[in-house]
Amino acid sequence: MAVLLAMLVLGHEGRRVAQMLVLAVPPFVWLLWPVRRRWVRRLRLGVLGLWSAAFIADATVRAYLWQAYEAAPDGAMVLVAAANTTARESREFLTMYWQPIAAWSLGGTAAWLLLIAVVRHGAQGMPRHALAPGGASRLPVWLRFAIALLLSLALVSYVSKPWRRLHPVLFWTQWESKVQEVRAGWDDHQRARDLALERARSARPVTAVAGPSTVVLVITDSVNRDNMSLYGYGRATTPQLQARKAALGDGLVVMRNAWSVDASTVPALNNIFHFGRPKAMGATDATAGTDVAAAPHAIALARAAGYKVWWISNHDDLAIEQSHARLADVTELINRTPGRSSASLDHEVVDCVQEAIEDTSSDRKLIVVHLMGAHPHYSSRFPKDANPFDDAPDGVEAAMLASGRSAWVRRFRTQYDAAMLYHDSVVAQLLDITRQGGAPNGRRAWMYLSDHGQEVGHGSDNAGHSAVSESGYRIPTVLWRQPQALLPSGRDQAPFRSDWSAFTLMGLLGIDWTGADPSRDALHPRYQWQAPVLPAPVASFAR
Template identity: 55%
Template sequence: MTALSSPDSPPRPASHRRAWLACGVVGATLLALIALGHDGRRIAQLAVLALPAVLWLLWPLHSARMRQLRTVFVWLWVMGFALDAAVRAYLLDTYQAAPDGAMVLGAAANTNAREGGEYLWMHWRSAVVWCAVLVAAGVLVGMFARRGAVASAASARPSRGITALVALALLLSCVAYASKPWRRLHPAIFWTQWVDSLHTLQAAWADQQKQRDRLMAQAEGIAPVITQAGPSTVVLVITDSINRDNMGLYGYGRATTPRLQAHKAQAGEQMTVLKNAWSVDASTLPALRNMFHFGLPEGDDPPHVLALARAAGYKVWWISNHDDLAIEQQHARFADVVDMVNRTPGRASASLDGEILDCVQEALADTGTERKLIVVHLMGAHPHYSLRFPANANPFDDDVDAVESGLVKEGRSAWVRRFRQEYDAALLYHDFVVSELLQQTRAPGDPGKPGKPGKPGEYRAWMYLSDHGQEVGHVSDRAGHSPATASGYRIPAVVWRNREPLPAEAAQQPFRADWTGWTLMNLLHIQWNGQQAERDVLGSSYRWQAPRIPVAVESFTR
């Protein structure tokens, strides 16, 4: 190695000085990139793992072809670490999540190529910023990686101190690679294992039949019973990405829910708006898992709500506007009738929620079934917001109203304000769909009249809630899923039934979406030996327990 001459050696050739400069610039760039996506001791661990390629720039090479090979290798090496850091930094900044966290793995396993492209299109600004960082780093590294040491007749021997320092650095790097906890942080190893984890998760989802059979057998063993005689129809409407702060029903400044508000005025005590509803998850898969497993941990081997309903004697429908493998396998396939209306892969497909209305009408009109549970799964306001309502149906895009002025005052960017307009337009269309579902459920029972399905004297109930909320400029200048702000957890929840009035105190009680199963059992009039009445928001024994969510919440009662 001829990186630095000894005190008695001739002055270093310019090529050697360039090699040290190249090593310094490439190393500093690499360290800066690593620091973007890692913190604490992991920065040092990644830096040690990256050392060998950087130090190679100090090794003099005779062959021009070998120097070219070194340039390419060093560039690819550094850019591998750079890409790893950029992805981690993006996830950390946007979701406060690591790539191998359950939320990210679940979302990635539940995403196809088209959906990934749609997601990037929505978040193209962030993608442009990080791509610009990577391009700048790539150009800089490429320029200096070409300046590695060149062997020549004027080469001087390195000093003992420099030789010892380089040898120590290489030894430390070898020790790091010998250590599994360190080695697995290397981007090539980490992302290979990440892909394996992804495939394992997808394979598990694709083979859920045994799990469903086990849960059905468990439900039959529990032997739930229906405590109310006569025909019964219960409709559960689960929507996606709705923040109650954007609903006129909850006091929002824009008229986003005029139809639901009209229903509330007409229904009186038969309809309750749960003012303080919260999700305990900021993404769909864990939210639905908790809803249908009573919010109980896996270790308790909780039953599935739909399995219990079927075991008790209900015929179950699952009508969805999602094209979603995980949800279909984990929940929808428990139903007797599964109708996946949306046939286009990707949550950002343009299938409007109104497409499910005819399917729900048919289910309600099935007069050959005594007891029905109809689960409706809507896209709601899942990004892209502009695809959640018909074209040219945004009444909020031109007016500078109080909401717009408030966002300007809070310093929200123009693109976030535009997303808020689209989000509110999506909620207005969503209000139409949800209100139609409620109207279909409330319709008087008369099988002889079109549009008025059901049986005379039939008990009917309807429950509506969102899986999680959405941040659209509420507390930060961004739009989308948000596990790091309360907006990601603030959801609507509404209950209606046509028999006895709903308890007035329920409206003011805080409500957890992961306890939905307990309330649904009440609406279904199902009793079983695992009943926990203190978790049923409609029951007299209800006792609130604040959930553990990764954000600070001043109060769960507002």
């Protein structure tokens, strides 16, 4: 019981530990009852082995999820990720994160083997008189009372539904049903898209500026601004964007303090396109933390205002495709190989973007480009043998060594930075295409941001998505527009939040609509920052 209790403490907290302990009691109580026949003892050992394995495996999985993501297995983040993950992606996830997963698995297995060894030793060392006929009647009165009490508690726990559903067998069976429910909800997206267009039309969007207009929105994945030399990083990971900044000066606005309010892709995109008020069940405003009405979809608003919309993506993601991409007039999904290890590089989207820019079927165009960016696996996000940062130690490597970062995290950092260098070339090319294309006398704009950040040894000895550190939310945001408008002094230093980015996008599109809020448009003179409530502690949003 002590071995089991130790594992339960790792996987649960508070009174949940006591609840799980009571649920686990029955076969352990059986150990207190002397039995004579060997086959009964073997049966008891088998039952206890399977029973305890379920509880220990459950606790191990929960402990890993909490340590890595501060998330419960039935939390929205985990359920959405599981529903949106293929078998191949699962294998690739295990390939990348096998070290911490192996450590937790070995720990859980060792605890289970220790428990079984103790039980077998206890059975072999049981006094002979305890195994004699009638031995059970020789149990002390206090022990028989304790057995009756424990079994009574266990019975009550199994009668109580809130307790019973915590049992590993029931919990994980219901967990699978919840995952299937999430997937089933995505199957009805055509109706949801029709409703989104209706909601957008009811907001009465109008274009406030006459003439042709071309806007390119570039959304990348898993890019942390702390790894961009454009933001002061020690490795030269964004030389081309820096060159564009030097050439364009104030015309290229680099938001120095940009933040996401989500640490994973699906909720981040929901927030981006629904103005921080996503339509998902239980959605909350990231500022107020209270339930609010769903906002129109930004793509639907653009279409209702007369824009032709393209969605050009290097992702293969069912949830994103159904919730956002299919709302566009033209959907170009370049990457048809699902999984983290997809070798489709982001340059594949460039020709499609060029064709959309040159399209003459509409003089008002919104082109949404969704890049893989630095989405794990990092080594799949740049061409083979194109990692200049793994040749020799440098200042970044020395700083990570001084901070006690492990070899595997330092290796992932070099791969991540190589992905950033390749990513820089794609983003700069998309900016060039936007600046050079479109109607000669028309309005043009370009907006680039990441859905969320990534932890690569900045705040902890870890690499990957992180909901528990600032790195999971620190993102880049860069804007350009023509004709150039004078920004209030210091606006590039003002904090920026991605769940408000659609307000800025509407401003670039020149769309006015019921629900427009200039105080959330980062380029508007009336912009007013409000700090979001994030799961991770943030010392200051202005840094």
